[in-house]
Amino acid sequence: MSEELVTSNNTGPSRLANAAPTRAAGLERLNNFASTGLKSYTERRNYDYGPEDRSNISALSPWVRRRLISEQEIIETLLETFPHGAAEKYIQQVIWRTYFKGWLEQHPTVWNAYNEGVMSGLNEVLSDQSRARLYEKAITGQTGIDCFDSWATELMEYSYLHNHARLWFASIWIFTLKLPWELGANFFMKYLLDGDPASNTLSWRWVSGLHTKGKNYLAMSSNIDKFTLGRFRMEAHLNEVASPLTELTEHPIQSLPRLENLPSDDFLLLVTEEDCNSVDLAGQFPVGALGLILSEKSAVFERSDAVFDFSHGAVTDGVERISSTGEVLICEEWAEPIIDLARSNKVTNIVTAYTPIGPVNTKLQGIKPLLKNAGIKLSFVRQKYDQTFWPHATKGFFAFKKSTNKLVQELAPFAP
Numbered sequence: 001m002s003e004e005l006v007t008s009n010n011t012g013p014s015r016l017a018n019a020a021p022t023r024a025a026g027l028e029r030l031n032n033f034a035s036t037g038l039k040s041y042t043e044r045r046n047y048d049y050g051p052e053d054r055s056n057i058s059a060l061s062p063w064v065r066r067r068l069i070s071e072q073e074i075i076e077t078l079l080e081t082f083p084h085g086a087a088e089k090y091i092q093q094v095i096w097r098t099y100f101k102g103w104l105e106q107h108p109t110v111w112n113a114y115n116e117g118v119m120s121g122l123n124e125v126l127s128d129q130s131r132a133r134l135y136e137k138a139i140t141g142q143t144g145i146d147c148f149d150s151w152a153t154e155l156m157e158y159s160y161l162h163n164h165a166r167l168w169f170a171s172i173w174i175f176t177l178k179l180p181w182e183l184g185a186n187f188f189m190k191y192l193l194d195g196d197p198a199s200n201t202l203s204w205r206w207v208s209g210l211h212t213k214g215k216n217y218l219a220m221s222s223n224i225d226k227f228t229l230g231r232f233r234m235e236a237h238l239n240e241v242a243s244p245l246t247e248l249t250e251h252p253i254q255s256l257p258r259l260e261n262l263p264s265d266d267f268l269l270l271v272t273e274e275d276c277n278s279v280d281l282a283g284q285f286p287v288g289a290l291g292l293i294l295s296e297k298s299a300v301f302e303r304s305d306a307v308f309d310f311s312h313g314a315v316t317d318g319v320e321r322i323s324s325t326g327e328v329l330i331c332e333e334w335a336e337p338i339i340d341l342a343r344s345n346k347v348t349n350i351v352t353a354y355t356p357i358g359p360v361n362t363k364l365q366g367i368k369p370l371l372k373n374a375g376i377k378l379s380f381v382r383q384k385y386d387q388t389f390w391p392h393a394t395k396g397f398f399a400f401k402k403s404t405n406k407l408v409q410e411l412a413p414f415a416p
């Protein structure tokens, strides 16, 4: 592997969490990856070389998660530079994210069930001493399963895990340690710099056999050994023949929330960690911007300092690119600062990029009536890309991929 490749997209000793949470840094990373890393992505992406070498993948997820850069611009950039074949595998991975976002949006009960599952999982585990001990060992990296312990520690230190390690970790958590999957997903949400309600919840459900019903993902010692280049002691016995999990609850498909009309009058832009590049969303410039960050902590919503800092930096970057006087507040009570700023700017319209299912959306839906009482209208504007792709995310990934293939081609800059 060339020196350039190793260093160009490396988390390196400085760690991903220390990278700048800005659009400029995300774009630079994308361009580095497009010019060096992409060439070997298809062949090498499944190898986990360890936390100090991420040269074979893009490690762009923390920026994509906050929409500092969007799926659409990644696809456009790659199709501009490469014939579709060369970028196909990478674009497919980006499309996985789009699929999960669209699917969860149309199956919102899955998110509610996950939140309830965290609470019931905690109660269940903590009410039994030996299960409580095992859970504690799992989240501190002391189970005695060498690879699993190493990934638990890596996650807490580096705020990132390779996709293959996430699959193996989740599978061992569910089928070898037999811990509730929701607690594993919650552990990921606390520490992953890219922790995302849709990608994370649905990936854990996919591993468990709940997403593609009846088909689970089993971590195999031989596979771990091969794709980590023998970095771990593999003497621990992994459960390599487990049956998929099942659930009694049905999660019926629901229509996507309706599209909202843009205000024709002046408006303020609200920036949240769900979309930190919403500057041209409304097709006109806002009179001001406000950034809000969730401050609360609970059993189902906790994040490490690294995750919090990255989100804070991303929202600050999003606000600063719109307005040099825009404020960013970390607070539990969101209605008041919005109402105050609207009044001081003499506007009654607030626009924010559509907030997909997750804690920010829950917060905003909760304060909507308060804003309405104060005469303020909050509009959620969906990005055109989401509007176009999400309605196709109704079944499995491969059906989604097939039905969106043409839409992806149309993102090529010179597409007819």
Ligand SMILES: Cc1cc2nc3c(=O)[nH]c(=O)nc-3n(C[C@H](O)[C@H](O)[C@H](O)COP(=O)(O)OP(=O)(O)OC[C@H]3O[C@@H](n4cnc5c(N)ncnc54)[C@H](O)[C@@H]3O)c2cc1C
Pocket: 045, 057, 058, 059, 060, 061, 062, 064, 065, 093, 094, 095, 096, 097, 098, 100, 161, 162, 163, 164, 166, 167, 170, 188, 192, 194, 195, 196, 197, 199, 200, 201, 203, 204, 207
């Ligand atoms: C159990 C489990 C939990 C996960 N939790 C998250 C999560 O909370 N947030 C998250 O963004 N991804 C999650 N993933 C998906 C995937 O592991 C990460 O997106 C990927 O590892 C990020 O690294 P990268 O940017 O180098 O990816 P690359 O391989 O370089 O891919 C490019 C981009 O495509 C998207 N992407 C790639 N693979 C996937 C995938 N399988 N599912 C969804 N999007 C994908 C990401 O935005 C990523 O940045 C999870 C996967 C598993 C198995």
